[in-house]
Amino acid sequence: MLFSELGLSAKVLAAVEAAGYTEPTPIQAEAIPHALQRRDILGIAQTGTGKTASFVLPMLTHLEKGRARARMPRTLIVEPTRELAAQVAENFVKYGKDQRVNVALLIGGMSFDEQDKKIDRGADVLIATPGRLLDHFERGKLLMTGVEILVIDEADRMLDMGFIPDIERICKLLPFTRQTLFFSATMPPEITRLTEQFLQNPVRVEVAKASSTALTIEQKLVATQKEDYAKRETLRKIIRSQDDLTNAIIFCNRKIDVASLFRSLEKHGFSAGALHGDMDQRARMTMLHNFRENKLTLLVASDVAARGLDIPAVSHVFNFDVPIHAEDYVHRIGRTGRAGRSGKAFTLVSRTDKKYLDAIEKMLNTKIDWLDGNVEELPEPEPGEAREEKRGGRKTASGSSSRRSATTRGGSRRGSAETREPRTVEQEIAALGDEQPEVPAAAFVVATEDLPAVVADHADVEVAAVPPSRVAPSPRSRAGYDNGGRSGRGSAQSDDRSPVGFGEEIPAFMTISTGF
Known part of the structure; x- marks a missing residue:
C-alpha cells in the first residue's frame, strides 16, 4: 500500500513524498483511514513504528478547512515528556510546510509569555504536557471548548509518571463531540479503564502484540x-x-x-x-x-x-x-x-x-x-575482596587502598578489628591523653546508665563513668528532662527538676511551662 491510497490531501502527500516516504508502516496504514473518517482510535504498537505520523498526517488534512480563534485551539495533543512534545511539533513543521498551520508548544522550562502570545494568535494545533496545559487553563489564558480532535500519546508513560488524574481532568474540559485518538505501546489495566471512559466506540488498531519489541x-x-x-x-x-x-x-x-x-x-x-x-x-x-x-x-x-x-x-x-x-x-x-x-x-x-x-x-x-x-x-565475591574507593583511591596488588589508614589523634595507627586487643572504657579514655574531647551531657547519660544494660552479657567489658570534668553543657538539654534523660514531657519527675547542662545560667524561656 502507498500513502496515496490512504485518502490524505494533496498538500500532505506532497510533504510526505518530499520527506522521502512512499509506503506507510502497518500502524499508519490501518490508523490513517479511520482517523480521516472521524472515528475514535485505540492504537497499539511498539515504539519506533511510526505512531506519530498516524495522527499528524490525518490532522493536517482536517486542518486545511477552517481557522482557529484566539485562545481556542482546534486540536490538542497531550504528551508525557517535553522531548516527545517537541518532536511532535517538528513533525507538524515538516509535513505542514505547505499549509498555514499555527502550532503552539506548551511545555515546562519555557517562557509563559511567549506561549501566551502563540495561544492569543489562535493555535490550530496545541501540543502540551499535562502540567503546563493545566497551568495555562487555570490562569484563564486558554479555552478548550473548541477542540475538535484530541490525541493522547504514550498513555502508558502517562500512567508511570502519575499523569492519569490530569488526563481525566483534561478530557472532562473538552467537548463531548470531539474525536479521540489514543496511542500506546503497552496496555495495562488502568489504561484500559481510561479508554473505556473517554473513547466512544473506538476502532482498535493493533499491529503488534502489546509489550513486544521490534524484530529488527x-x-x-x-x-x-x-x-x-x-x-x-x-x-x-x-x-x-x-x-x-x-x-x-x-x-x-x-x-x-x-x-x-x-x-x-x-x-x-x-x-x-x-x-x-x-x-x-x-x-x-x-x-x-x-x-x-x-x-x-x-x-x-x-x-x-x-x-x-x-x-x-x-x-x-x-x-x-x-x-x-x-x-x-x-x-x-x-x-x-x-x-x-x-x-x-x-x-x-x-x-x-x-x-x-x-x-x-x-x-x-x-x-x-x-x-x-x-x-x-559469575564467581561469588570474596568477603575481603577489594572494592574501588568512591573517591578514587588507588588499589594495591593486595587489594587494599593506597589511601592512608586512619590514625588516632595521638598519631598512632589504629589496629584492625581482628588484631586490636579489647580495652575497657577507662583505658580508652586514658589512651586519649590530653586530647580527650568534651563529651556532651547526652553521652554522659549513655555512658553511666544505658551502656551497662547493653553490655551486660559481655563479661570481658568493664564500664566506667566519664569523668564529670569531661562533660560539656549540652545545647539540646530541655526543661522537663531529668538526669536520666527519659522522664519525658508531662511526667511527675519533670516538674521539680532542673534541666541538665546549663548550671546556674538557665535561659528564662526554658523555665516556661509548655502545658503538656
Whole structure:
C-alpha cells in the first residue's frame, strides 16, 4: 500500500513524498483511514513504528478547512515528556510546510509569555504536557471548548509518571463531540479503564502484540558484578567491542548514576553527553541536538529519553541498569532498530537484578540470550575482596587502598578489628591523653546508665563513668528532662527538676511551662 491510497490531501502527500516516504508502516496504514473518517482510535504498537505520523498526517488534512480563534485551539495533543512534545511539533513543521498551520508548544522550562502570545494568535494545533496545559487553563489564558480532535500519546508513560488524574481532568474540559485518538505501546489495566471512559466506540488498531519489541533489534544480556566500578568496566569493554557502533544511548535508572557514568566515560576518552530530568530545558535540547548531529557518540540518559527520541541512526542501546518496570525495557531498546533498520540492545545484569529480568522475560514471553555466560556463572565475591574507593583511591596488588589508614589523634595507627586487643572504657579514655574531647551531657547519660544494660552479657567489658570534668553543657538539654534523660514531657519527675547542662545560667524561656 502507498500513502496515496490512504485518502490524505494533496498538500500532505506532497510533504510526505518530499520527506522521502512512499509506503506507510502497518500502524499508519490501518490508523490513517479511520482517523480521516472521524472515528475514535485505540492504537497499539511498539515504539519506533511510526505512531506519530498516524495522527499528524490525518490532522493536517482536517486542518486545511477552517481557522482557529484566539485562545481556542482546534486540536490538542497531550504528551508525557517535553522531548516527545517537541518532536511532535517538528513533525507538524515538516509535513505542514505547505499549509498555514499555527502550532503552539506548551511545555515546562519555557517562557509563559511567549506561549501566551502563540495561544492569543489562535493555535490550530496545541501540543502540551499535562502540567503546563493545566497551568495555562487555570490562569484563564486558554479555552478548550473548541477542540475538535484530541490525541493522547504514550498513555502508558502517562500512567508511570502519575499523569492519569490530569488526563481525566483534561478530557472532562473538552467537548463531548470531539474525536479521540489514543496511542500506546503497552496496555495495562488502568489504561484500559481510561479508554473505556473517554473513547466512544473506538476502532482498535493493533499491529503488534502489546509489550513486544521490534524484530529488527538484536537483544543480549551481559553478566556483571553489581558494583558500579565493575559495571562501568564491563560497559566500556562492550562498547569497544562493537565495530558497527555509530552512536548509542545508555540508560540508567537514577539521575545521579547518569551524571557519574557520564563523567566516567569522558574520563576514559569517550565522546559522551548526559540527559536527565533535572537539566533545564535549554540544556536538554542542546544535548539532543548535538547527539542528532553526531557531535556526540554516546548519550547517557534516564528514562526521560526512553520515549520521544526519534533518531533513526541510533545503532546501539545499552541498559546500564535493568529497568525496574518491565514496560520501560520495551521503550528503551525501541530507540534503536527504528523504521525497519537493524539495531542492537545490551543489558547489564547482576545477581540482584534477577527479579527485574524475570519480569521482563515474562512480559515478552521469551528468553533473552546471554552474550557470554549468564549471571549464575559469575564467581561469588570474596568477603575481603577489594572494592574501588568512591573517591578514587588507588588499589594495591593486595587489594587494599593506597589511601592512608586512619590514625588516632595521638598519631598512632589504629589496629584492625581482628588484631586490636579489647580495652575497657577507662583505658580508652586514658589512651586519649590530653586530647580527650568534651563529651556532651547526652553521652554522659549513655555512658553511666544505658551502656551497662547493653553490655551486660559481655563479661570481658568493664564500664566506667566519664569523668564529670569531661562533660560539656549540652545545647539540646530541655526543661522537663531529668538526669536520666527519659522522664519525658508531662511526667511527675519533670516538674521539680532542673534541666541538665546549663548550671546556674538557665535561659528564662526554658523555665516556661509548655502545658503538656
